Amino acid sequence: MEHRTRPLHAALRPYVGDVIGYAYDADPPDLHRGLPSRYLTLVVTLDEPLGVAWPGGPVEKYDALVGGLHSTAVQIGQTPSRAGVQLSLTPAAARVLFGLPPGELASAVVGLDDVLGRPARELTQHLRAETSWSARFDVLEDMLLQRLGARPHGAVRPELDWAWQRLCMSGGAIGVQELATEVGWSRRHLTDRFTSEFGLAPKVTSRVLRFERVTSYLRRHPRTRLAELSAAVGYADQSHLTREFRAIAGCSPRQWMTEELPALPADFTRNPQGPAIAPASSARSH
Numbered sequence: 001m002e003h004r005t006r007p008l009h010a011a012l013r014p015y016v017g018d019v020i021g022y023a024y025d026a027d028p029p030d031l032h033r034g035l036p037s038r039y040l041t042l043v044v045t046l047d048e049p050l051g052v053a054w055p056g057g058p059v060e061k062y063d064a065l066v067g068g069l070h071s072t073a074v075q076i077g078q079t080p081s082r083a084g085v086q087l088s089l090t091p092a093a094a095r096v097l098f099g100l101p102p103g104e105l106a107s108a109v110v111g112l113d114d115v116l117g118r119p120a121r122e123l124t125q126h127l128r129a130e131t132s133w134s135a136r137f138d139v140l141e142d143m144l145l146q147r148l149g150a151r152p153h154g155a156v157r158p159e160l161d162w163a164w165q166r167l168c169m170s171g172g173a174i175g176v177q178e179l180a181t182e183v184g185w186s187r188r189h190l191t192d193r194f195t196s197e198f199g200l201a202p203k204v205t206s207r208v209l210r211f212e213r214v215t216s217y218l219r220r221h222p223r224t225r226l227a228e229l230s231a232a233v234g235y236a237d238q239s240h241l242t243r244e245f246r247a248i249a250g251c252s253p254r255q256w257m258t259e260e261l262p263a264l265p266a267d268f269t270r271n272p273q274g275p276a277i278a279p280a281s282s283a284r285s286h
Contacts, residue, residue, distance in 0.1 A: 001263060004133040008141050011148060015096055017088035019140065021133045024082040033249055033260060034067065034074040035215060036208045038168055039088035040102060041067040042112065044140075046083040046128050052076050052109050055250060064112035064124050066098070068105030071204050073249045085127060085140060091164060091198055095156065097147045106199020119143065159183040160197050163190060167202065172209030173234055176202045210234060211248050214241065215256075219264060222257050 004021040049061035053075045094102035098115045112120035130136045180190040195201045230241035245253045
């Protein structure tokens with residue numbers, strides 16, 4: 001399997017976590033789990049449509065798609081698509097690039113043309129017309145920079161942006177009440193507004209972020225003892241970690257590592273928490 005990535009223009013850094021081009025040299029795996037994280041996902045295929053399904057649901061096929069924030073894994077595969085470009089987008093990107101709050105995309109996968117229209121179809125055509133990764137990344141970067149000039153659909157409240165950043169910085173360790181106190185709102189008001197903006201409640205977001213810390217660390221250190229990892233991340237014990245992992249990913253941590261890690265590129269091991277995992281601090285940092 002071939003993977004390519006490169007840094008994008010500095011103006012895109014608040015909106016794009018990373019970008020990767022991928023190409024299988026053989027049939028791709030029958031199933032890949034799209035795991036929840038702090039990012040939305042944008043995928044443009046370079047050959048055939050990509051099949052996506054929520055557990056128990058029908059397979060929908062897309063030439064290009066956007067997946068919103070979600071709290072359970074989505075199933076990807078069962079199609080002949082072998083190549084594409086994938087971006088991890090911050091919630092802020094939804095308003096700037098698509099003109100709508102991220103909550104409108106939460107727990108859903110939609111066609112990119114449903115949110116962008118003609119520019120989505122043109123992007124797919126132009127990416128497929130190029131034969132080098134460098135040229136494809138240029139096309140993608142140009143489109144994203146053009147979208148920055150489009151008028152965003154309002155702006156997120158600063159209190160909500162702060163709450164999102166605090167949750168991410170803490171790795172999901174900060175409590176909802178403490179978060180509400182910091183922004184000067186009641187717990188209920190924060191929960192309602194946060195859920196409306198992002199599509200996930202603060203408590204659910206914390207759960208996703210803690211899970212994300214686990215998968216991020218396991219990508220780098222697959223021989224880690226789960227008992228030690230569970231304590232570092234804040235689970236009560238290994239059984240608690242395993243239950244949460246299974247509830248979110250639909251499989252055990254070891255099953256995920258066996259089935260998924262071999263297909264992950266060596267240079268695509270995003271770790272939002274830094275190079276080493278440790279108990280996340282809930283100390284205030286303004």
